[in-house]
Amino acid sequence: MLGSAFTRFYSSSDGYECISFGRTDLDLLNLSEIYKCVGEILPDVVINCAGVIGGLKFNSNFSSKIIYENSLIQLNVGKACESLGIRQLVNFASSVVYPEFTNQPMKESQLGTGEIGSLVKPFALSKLMGIEFLKSLHCRTERRYFTIIAANLYGPEDDFDLDRSHVLPAMIGKILNAKINDRAEVELLGDGKPMREFLHVNDLVAAAHLLIQEYEGKEPINVGSNFEISIKNLAELIALKIAYTGRLVWDTSSPNGNGRRLLDSSRIREYGWRPTTDFEMSIAELINERG
Secondary structure, three states, X not given: OHHHHHHHHHHOOOOOOOOOOOOOOOOOXXXXXXXXXXXXXXXXXXXXXXXXXXXXXHHHHOHHHHHHHHXXXXXXXXXXXXXXXXXXXXXEEEHHHOXXXXXXXXXXXXXXXXXXXXXXXXXXXXXXXXHHHHHHHHHHHOOEEEEEEEOEEEOOOOOOOOOOOOHHHHHHHHHHHHHHOOOOEEEEEOOOOOEEEEEEHHHHHHHHHHHHHHOOOOXXXXXXXXXXXEHHHHHHHHHHHHOOOXXXXXEOOOOOOOOEEOEOOHHHHOOOOOOOOOHHHHHHHHHHHHO
């Protein structure tokens, strides 16, 4: 999803040549492949959107895969870029890298000040390692290597696989299936109380583009929409957009995850960036894509 959004953005922008690689084109677990690929191109900027991600169920079932592959991808890409003299490298993490219990909204200075939530620990720890690795490369090489910490992403080409999708596409898939199959109710995980901040992938790309041009720091930087909605209200909004009139049943025996995860995005806003995507309209577009 994120890689495709960058490809669309730069392919339609004057003055840029965008060369993209999917997981079937380049094995990022193989350092020699990365050296060969990046060495042949020698781009001005490398944007690393790759990662093994999923929802709470996926995190629980594939924790070792998540830790190993995410760590290795970030180490390999960073090492290759450093050795080949690449001027800029941008990496991505999510808001789960912050402590489970911390002040809201979350500032970058709160990283590492508390315990990570157990449900997201495999992914979060691998991303924290990546953040520190890029900071160390930035300091040693004086190149512009940094990490963007994004709110919950959604948008075109989202992953609707119920075994690994995040809450928003998973909810769309479940409620849409219930509508298509004329089911009287749909079961959703948790109690619906947690609040989540959502960010459209196109808004993240715009923020990243701005930072690539202007940001010279080594510290990670938050990018969030400052728009929060409860999981319960999100489900009701999706049901309304789908015109599903059945019952939404909450499985309160399932874990909720963090009660709230709101990023303090004041630093990116100092650069003049603001999200521009209308949430309800983009939800309708995502439903149409899935349908």
